[in-house]
Amino acid sequence: MPEFLPADLAKWSGGEWLSGEPNSINGVTKDTRTMKRGNLYFALKGERFDGHDFVETAFEKGASGVVVAASYVRAAKNKGLRADRDALLLVNDTGKALLDIACAYRKKINPTIIAITGSAGKSTVKEMTAQVL
Numbered sequence: 001m002p003e004f005l006p007a008d009l010a011k012w013s014g015g016e017w018l019s020g021e022p023n024s025i026n027g028v029t030k031d032t033r034t035m036k037r038g039n040l041y042f043a044l045k046g047e048r049f050d051g052h053d054f055v056e057t058a059f060e061k062g063a064s065g066v067v068v069a070a071s072y073v074r075a076a077k078n079k080g081l082r083a084d085r086d087a088l089l090l091v092n093d094t095g096k097a098l099l100d101i102a103c104a105y106r107k108k109i110n111p112t113i114i115a116i117t118g119s120a121g122k123s124t125v126k127e128m129t130a131q132v133l
Contacts, residue, residue, distance in 0.1 A: 012104035070092060073090055114133075
């Protein structure tokens with residue numbers, strides 16, 4: 001399981017940690033239903049949902065931190081929520097932050113990448129390639 005340094009995440013996302021950085025981050029998730037203790041939760045906003053509605057749930061399930069949009073922090077303060085209590089990584093856009101962090105992490109680990117394309121047989125070739133590797 002990859003470990004992420006909080007300072008790297010802030011740098012890669014262009015964000016800043018509120019109320020201090022988490023001690024450790026052992027993975028990332030965008031779904032509180034499948035998250036594991038120590039994960040960093042990304043509060044993504046979609047057409048039919050807003051991940052910011054699940055920030056408290058994420059912390060209850062053991063999130064080490066949550067990536068939130070600046071608008072969430074303003075709204076949380078206006079509602080009397082304690083946005084300064086937990087490790088929140090404040091960014092402009094949580095979706096862009098996820099993409100930026102993923103891109104920077106991929107550059108950091110510099111993996112070998114294999115692309116399989118075509119109109120037929122991709123799944124079979126993918127499985128054969130996995131067996132060979």
